Amino acid sequence: MASTMEKIKQLREETSAGMMDVKNALEESDGDLDGARKSLKEKGKATAAKKSSREVHEGLIESYIHFNGKVGVLVEVDCETDFVARTEQFRGFVKNVALHIASMNPLCVAPEDIPEDQLSEERSAVEKQAAEMGKPENVTQKIVDGRMDKWIAERALLTQPYVKDEDNTVGELLQETIAAVGENVVIRRFVRYEL
Structure with missing residues (x-):
C-alpha cells in the first residue's frame, strides 16, 4: 500500500491532478506510472477542450x-x-x-496568425529550392508541404x-x-x- 501512496504522491506532484483522478488513473493502468501519466494527460486534453469555449476576462x-x-x-x-x-x-x-x-x-x-505575406514569401523560396532538386512533381509537392509545415511549426x-x-x-x-x-x-x- 505504501508503494501505491508513493505513486499517488509522485503523480500529484508531477501533474497537479486531483487525488481521485490520480488514483483512478493508477487503477486503470494497473499501477503503471507511465500508463497513469498518459491517462491523466488524455483526461487533461479532454478537460481543456471542454473549457476552450469559455470566455476569459x-x-x-x-x-x-x-x-x-x-x-x-x-x-x-x-x-x-x-x-x-x-x-x-x-x-x-x-x-x-x-x-x-x-x-x-x-x-x-498560433499558426493561423502567421501573416499571409510571410507565408507566401517562404513558400516561394521553398518551391524554388524543391524545383532545383529535379524530382517528379508529386514528390516536389510533398517536399514543399513538409518544409512549410515544419517552418510554420517553428514560427x-x-x-x-x-x-x-x-x-x-x-x-x-x-x-x-x-x-x-x-x-x-x-x-x-x-x-x-x-x-
Whole structure:
C-alpha cells in the first residue's frame, strides 16, 4: 500500500491532478506510472477542450528582461477569474511563456496568425529550392508541404517545442495548465524586443 501512496504522491506532484483522478488513473493502468501519466494527460486534453469555449476576462501581463538587457518580452495570458490569475501555477506558466518567447522568438501565437505575406514569401523560396532538386512533381509537392509545415511549426508559439522540455510544445504546456487550474487559459498576445 505504501508503494501505491508513493505513486499517488509522485503523480500529484508531477501533474497537479486531483487525488481521485490520480488514483483512478493508477487503477486503470494497473499501477503503471507511465500508463497513469498518459491517462491523466488524455483526461487533461479532454478537460481543456471542454473549457476552450469559455470566455476569459482576467489574467496577467508578464515582462521578462534577459540578463544581458538586450532582449525583453511582454506577454498577455488570460484566464476566467482573478482567483486563478493569482495562483502560483498560473503565474509560473505565464513566466515560463515569457521566457520561452525571449528564447525562441516566435512570430505569432498560433499558426493561423502567421501573416499571409510571410507565408507566401517562404513558400516561394521553398518551391524554388524543391524545383532545383529535379524530382517528379508529386514528390516536389510533398517536399514543399513538409518544409512549410515544419517552418510554420517553428514560427508559431503554440507549436514550438517548449524551451525547457523539448518533448512537449507550448500548446501542450497550455493544455496541461488548463487541466491543472480548471479554467480556460488563452495566450492572447506578446511583443518581443531585441537590440
